Each structure stands twice: as structure tokens, then as C-alpha cells.
Amino acid sequence: MSTKSDDRVLVVVQLTGGNDFMNTIVPYNSEHYYDARKKIVINPDEVLPINDELGINKHAAPLKRLYDEGKMAIIQGIGYPNSNRSHFRGMDIWHTCEPDRVGLEGWLGQAVRELDPRAENVLTGVNIGRGLPRAMAVPGVPVTSIGDIESYGVLTDVERAHLRDRAVESFKNIYGQAIGTGPVAEYIGQTGIDILKGADLLSDVAANYESPIEYADNSIAKSLRDVARVHLAGLGTRVFYTNHIGYDHHANEMKDHPRLLNEISGAVADFLDDLEHHGAGDNVAVLVFTEFGRRMKDNGSGTDHGSGGGAFLFGNNVEGGLYAEYPPLDPSKWENGEDLIHTIDYRGIYGTVLEQWINVEARPIVRGEYEQIRPFKA
């Protein structure tokens, strides 16, 4: 099942808000867990055990299947030193690998620049969703952000073909001229030009897609279906990004978290099955991450921001299993007396997928050397 690194594809899914790792991969035999979590807790009969200590939350049942099939790597205890509990700085840090200052260059945007240094394909990096995540943003690197594949493009309702040609030509002039007239105008100008290029490439994608897989009716399922559609069209996309929002459970966690786990696990499984059906899954790896974990103790109805979260990797060429260490749950080992400590740095995980999967040198992107894991088949 070996694939050439030059056509491997990385799909990154962001769980926005800080997923509660302990209630996702549950330490169902730990008295410390049950001591710390009184109300926001997953009981032993609500988990699907993967060994004597850990079980997958039953609301994420599709993950259990993927784990059993050996297609899912669980990366435990991912984080960074002195974790910042602000979401926004937290997410910025994850997106730019710059814990101490505000970075402008997203880690995946930099990877896209390495993969396509002359910006020959506006679809080398594709974000599915509205708004470009910082991770994908690097000034001067075109990344296409697709809200709706069917209507992607500009001036699409100028119906008369002859007039539309003129209009698009004029649009092209106006946007082209903005290049070189100041950073923001230049950025908007270039984005306009890129839309015209991307629209040409994407014009047939939706019509050419067929699949027996019926994705559920929720945002992450739709987004991963769009990733599948663009991937299957063979347009040369190497990095996909999308997000699943709603994980910030200071309150109401017991009601909302099961729904989110159900949505994300179903969507990932459908996506992998879809690729499998089309024989197009061997060169795709999916990284699911979140910006931080939750506090060790619950606050009665939810959990506050903490550190020590977890990430997941999926794919045919992923060697399933557990990676890094589950953070120690003994209260004497909590960070600042209230947080899980991290056991592996997130920059090592970025390094892992950059170097071992899409063959991009990690050091300049993650700014240093960080311990990597070996989650891919040889």
C-alpha cells in the first residue's frame, strides 16, 4: 500500500472550541478521573473499550470501528508548555506555531507554499467553509476557500455569454491592476484573479461526483463530502482544511458533546468509506485536532479551558493504535494543580505529518526540532 509522497493528500479537521479529550477517549478505569469529574463524566457503561484502561465514548461509535480496522491513530496528551487558556491566542498558537508572538503565517499555508512554490495551482490548498483559517493563510500563497462548490465564481448570473465575457475581462483588469498598490488592495486583487482560475477548475466537480455513501445532514459531514468531491476530481489538491464548531463546553456539555462526537465520527467514517469506494483512499491521511483540552475538574455543568488534549489520525496508510502517553491523571501530577500535562508537543505532530506524509521539511515551519511519532505504514 505504498504511495508516492508527491501525490499524498493531508486533510486537517479542526474541532473548534477545545474538545474534551478525557470524555472522548475515556479513562474508564481511573478512580482519579471519576474523582475529578462529578457531573461531566462518562460512565464505564458508556464507553466502547479499546483496552483495559481506555474506551471510546459510545457516541463516537464509528471511531471504534475505524480503530478496530487499524485505520485510526490516537495521539494522547498533545499540547505545549505553558498552555494559553485563551481560545484565540490558543488557536493562533496552534495555527502559526508561534507561542510567544503573533505569527502571520499559518503552518499549512507554509506547507502549501513548499508544495507549490510558484503558486501554479490555486487549488493546492483548499479550505472548505466560509472564512480562511489562520492555519491556511500566508500572504502571497493562494488558497481557495469554497463555501459552496455549485456556485463558485464571480459574475455568475450575468447570463448572456457575450456580455459575461466582457464583464469577466473587465473584472480581471480591475483586480489585476490592484496588485502592487498596497498590501490589502493587492491581496484582494490577487484573490479576485484566483477566483477566476479556481472557478474554471471547479466548474464540473459537483456534476461529476457520484457515490453510494449517504453523508448525514450536518455541517462537518457536508464539508468532508466536499473534500471528497474535490479530491476525487483529481485537481491536484494536497492540503484540505475544514472545521467543526461548537466544542467550547463551559456549560451544557453533557447535552452537546455527544451530538458533536456523533457528527464528527460519522463524517470521518463516511468520508473514508467514500474514498475507499472510489479506490482513492490510500494517499489520504486525516488529522483531527483541537486547540486545547478542558480542565481536569468539571465546573458543574461543563469544563473550563485546560491543556493536554488529543488528536487523531486516520487513513489506510495510518498504523492504527495509541501514540504518546495518556496524561497522568493522578492529582499530584496535574499542571498548576488543575490541568492535564501534555506528553507530546503539537509541533511534533505537525512535523510528523509534514515530513512523513507530505514530505515537507518541518523545521522552518514549526520553528525547531520536536519529537515526532511514527504513525504511518512503512
Place this chain on the structure above:
Amino acid sequence: MKSDRVEIAHLMRRAGFGATPSQLDTLTKEKTYDEIVDDLVNLERFPEVDQSYIERYYGGEPVAVYVGKWLFRMINTERPLEEKMALFLHHIYPVAWGKSEHGPSIFAQINMFRRVGLTNFRTILLELSRDPAMIFWLDNNENHKDEVNENYGRELLELFSMGIGNYTEDDIKSASRAFTGWTFSQPLPLYPMGHHMASFEFRSDDHDEGEKTFLGHTGNLNGEDIIDIIVKEPATARFISRHLYNFFVEDEPQVPSWAIEPPKNQEAIDRLSEVFLESEGDMRAVLKELFSSEFFKQSLDRKKVKSPAELVAGVLRQTGEFSSPKPGIHNFAAAATMMGQNLLNPPTVEGWHTGHEWIDSGTLSERVNFAENQFKDASKPGVQEILRRAGSLDEDPDGLVTRCLDLMGGVRVSDDTHRSLVDYARQLKVMGDTRKGDNDQEPVDVLNLLQMIVSTVDYQFA
């Protein structure tokens, strides 16, 4: 002319949602720039939009209906700055319908913003802290005497007043304790009674009466004491001034970087902060200073990317389609959402990333297609007026383009864009001439030129 058309068009775009051609005529003829600024901040001189009229006309529970009602106000208000300040406060104090016990409480919050936006900052923070939608959004109803929830305390300092780096983790804990017992009551169950607005409730039995130290002040501090301390902090004056500068004058980097990145115009922030501290947070004084300043008047060209709300409300104001209530305005909630701004449903407590981050290939195509589409129908009253005053393609194309730009709210374009538009006008004329008498072909006219103007790079800027 008592005032300059370009300056007034700029002022009305930033302090409101743009001016129609006839409004520009009247304002410049009758009032000086300073008189117009004075009118903007003294909004009581003008009648409110008739709320009961809107309520009667636009009914229903979905969030889009509420966004539609708000858009109607943005378009038709005679107090543009009141509506713009409500939007400003929604940007910096974002609360989402998606996490609400009863969605319409977020609309009630917008009404509150409208009421307090031009008062003083202490009132704004106090009302914010007592607002049921905010209390629920940041879990202050889960902030108990014996089980402190820091969510509101943290964001109050980090995002709502002082900015990161001006307080300690201990200050957050103290502030959170001071707000224990600040909750809300909802008198009736949602089903089957329907929505009934919640109201603020202080539960003294759930309030931590212990001694707390906050920013060097020690005592049995309550939430109000915390706010009193916050509003006198120079860090607050600077943080709010920078927010105002970012919203009304020129795009700053995103908020999380403010502790690290210096402001684009330090002098301007210093001046606004001074007025803020001297006037004890009087928003009218601060905004008057802002709009009267040279830095504002000089922020004409490509300094600020329009937010989707500004773009949508601005275009609809120009086309005049909703100058009186008619069905369909709620559809424009989705338009703004597709451009990245789901009004009444901001993505996180940080709100939207603004400036050039409004723009990516997906959102830019939405912006262009929306605006161009709105100018497709020549029968809309605002479009009719523009077309009537602009003249035809037979006239000198340069003058035609200049007139169109002026009539569309004083749109500013670069010389390059201007030349391209003139060129496009010429091509339209040629196409029109070759089609004369051919009934199978739709006519080509000035309308197509208007569509191109709203599709330009330049039109993306406020």
C-alpha cells in the same frame, strides 16, 4: 454648499451605512461637516424607526427574521450612528443565538446596545454584565459562590475592556468571584408559552461576600465595583479607543495581537484615550473627537475593508428596495452569512476577524455576486434614481463613470479602476449599438456599468 460631498459621503459610510444621492444633496447644502457630526452623536434630534411597525410587518421566530429586522433599521434609520454603535458593540461583545436559552434574547441585547451605545462606557459594561444573553453565553448563571466559573470574568478583562497583559490570573479569579450570583430569571417556560424575555437577577445567597483583591483594590467587591475599577484604567481607555479606531477609521491587526503589535496610529489612540479618560468614558465625546479628527478625514482610501453587514446594508440602502417594509429582507441574513458574517451568530466570543480577513476566495465571490445581483433590477427605486441622474451610454464615458460613482454614495476608486470602468462603459456602448433593433437581445445599458462598479476591488473598502 456648506460641506464637501466627498467628506460627507465618507462620514456617512463610516458613521452609518452610506448616503443616498438625495441625502448627500441635502446634507451638503444645509449643514457644515461639524454640524453633521453633532447631529450624528445627538441622535435624539431625529425620530426613531417605528419599532411597532417593523414588529407588525416582520414576524416569526427564525434568527433570519431578526437579522432582517435589524437590516431594515440599518437601511432606514435617521440615527445612523445609533445603529452603527449597536453593530460595533455586537462586534466587540459578540453573543451567539447558537448558544442561547432563548434566541430572541440576543435581539433584546442588540436593542440594549442601541440604547446604551452613545451613553458612557460604565453604563455599557454594567448593562452588558446584567444582560441575560451575555450571562448565558459566558455561563455566568453557572458562576456560583461555591463553584466559580471564570468564563465571564476572564473575557470581561481580556476581550471586553482592558486587553491581555494588564491584569493577572488572580485578578480574573477575583473578578469572577465578584460576579457570582449575577444571573437571570426566566419567568415562564419556553413551551408552550413561547418566548418571554429573561431579566437580570442578583442572587445574594449565591454571591461570594468574601474579601477580594482586584487590580490592587481590596474589599468585599461586587461586580459593580469591578466595573468601576475597570473603567478608570488607562488600559481600558486605550483598548476601547483602539476598538473604535479599528471599527470606524482604519483596520488594525486582529485583537489577540494587540498586546504585542503597536497601533497603526499611536497618536490617534492617545488622543481618543485622553478624551475617554477626561470625559469618564462618554462615548459621545469620544466619537465626536474621532469623526472631527484629521486622521478620520484622511482615512478615505482603502483603509478599511467593509464588513459584510456594511456591504449588505450599504447596497440595500442604495438600491432603495426596502425603503419601506416589503417581504424578503430576511433573505439577506444568509447573504451576509455567506460572506462570513452570520449576524446575531458570531463564531466565538472573540467575534469576527475583520479587515482583510473578511476576504478570501469564497467570501469575495459572495460579495461580488451579491452586489452585482442587487443592481440587476432597474425598477428598484434607488437604482431608478441613479439611472435617471446618471445619463446614458451615449454621453461622454468619463463623465458618466464619475457621475455613477458619486450617485452610488460617493464611491472612491483608484485611477486605474476609473480608467477600466471608462473602458467598460465604451465597450457597453459598442455592444448596445450593435444590438439596437434586435428584439431577441436584452438591452445593454448603464445598469451594467453600475454592476461593474459594485464588483470592483475598490468597492470592497468602506
